[in-house]
Amino acid sequence: MKVTEFSDASRIVGRPAVAVAALAVLVGCTAQPTSGDAKGHSPIRIELPHSSPPGRTAGAKPTPAPSAVETTPPHIVYTRGDTGPGVRELQARLRQVAWLFDGPTGTYDDLTVQAVKGFQGKRGLPRTGETDAVTWRRLVGMTHRPGKWELYLMGGQPAAAPDRRCLTGRVLCISKTSRTLRWMVDGRTVSTMSVRFGTQFTPTREGVFHVYWKSRHHFSTLYHSPMPYAMFFSGGQAVHYSYDFAARGYAGGSHGCVNVRDEAAISRLFAQVRNGDKVVVYW
Incomplete structure (x- = not known):
């Protein structure tokens, strides 16, 4: 019996990135709660100076208090081995900017690590392969919130x-x-x-x-x-x-x-x- 074999044919489908959203949209689209993420890390806090410090006398010139900025490094949102809907959303957004061609799987695997490294390096961020808060905000700013088709029906x-x-x-x-x-x-x-x-x-x-x-x-x-x-x-x-x-x-x-x-x-x-x-x- 003569068998005609069929194998792979490849075609890459690229997708242009969308325009950068306003800061309010960036905050609204993040999947992480403001009080801390699932790994127990606290968000970066910035305390603004008081315009009128308590206890000043009437008519006295306001003396602003010095600002205090927490200098801890950005917390890790997702990293290798993580699973769940948040990772699936990350993968769908990476697809939108053509850094990941695999269908969202919901598992932070080697392909996701390489995609994140590529995205980070292109924007001058440390190429860790881990999705920290800075990387996540940057990605959200360049993409739209994925719908069901992007999250599930691509595989x-x-x-x-x-x-x-x-x-x-x-x-x-x-x-x-x-x-x-x-x-x-x-x-x-x-x-x-x-x-x-x-x-x-x-x-x-x-x-x-x-x-x-x-x-x-x-x-x-x-x-x-x-x-x-x-x-x-x-x-x-x-x-x-x-x-x-x-x-x-x-x-x-x-x-x-x-x-x-x-x-x-x-x-x-x-x-x-x-x-x-x-x-x-x-x-």
């Missing part, structure tokens, strides 16, 4: 409910809506992972299929690119690990295959899936 959202065809047997249950793959056995979800699909001109087929060939170290002779952990289910379309997806996230797309970016996860999946197991691709 990294929770897995969609399984299609009814996934509820029996051994199934790779793949949702195009949530861009996720569930590995299910007899209606029980064993594992889930983010996936990427084909582009407009090379779409991933939808329907019910079966794994007919597994190729651990597969290489596409058609597109001259590696397709490790390939599990073919429809002609040349397969579920496989993608180096491009791992590096650039949803900025690109495949030639019809279902790309996985977590190599450890697909390695475990490849070991469990057998030829003949069902594959369901649905919206």
Whole structure:
């Protein structure tokens, strides 16, 4: 049987930054409470001089008190390993200024660290890779508050409910809506992972299929690119690990295959899936 393989096709979508907002907007858009952040750090406080110090006599010339500025360094808002909706918002804003091409995942991972370093270096800030208060305010000033589409529908959202065809047997249950793959056995979800699909001109087929060939170290002779952990289910379309997806996230797309970016996860999946197991691709 001759198999035509499909692999990655990349296209980077850039987004221009929006104009810098007014200071009042900057304060209103920050996700951190003014009394301190979740890590227990206190915000920077500035005490203004008194125009009329208590106890001065009538008619006496006002004597302003010296200003006192707290000199502690900016507190860290987010750092490597943090998770949650705040990190997801940070990632969505980094996407808006083209420093991050991965879909928001809600986890402060290596790609986020590199994106923050790039953003900081471009603006003369210390390249720590940690999002401190100064970095956060600068980013908020250059971006708009992300909506649901930017936060979730570019990838990294929770897995969609399984299609009814996934509820029996051994199934790779793949949702195009949530861009996720569930590995299910007899209606029980064993594992889930983010996936990427084909582009407009090379779409991933939808329907019910079966794994007919597994190729651990597969290489596409058609597109001259590696397709490790390939599990073919429809002609040349397969579920496989993608180096491009791992590096650039949803900025690109495949030639019809279902790309996985977590190599450890697909390695475990490849070991469990057998030829003949069902594959369901649905919206």
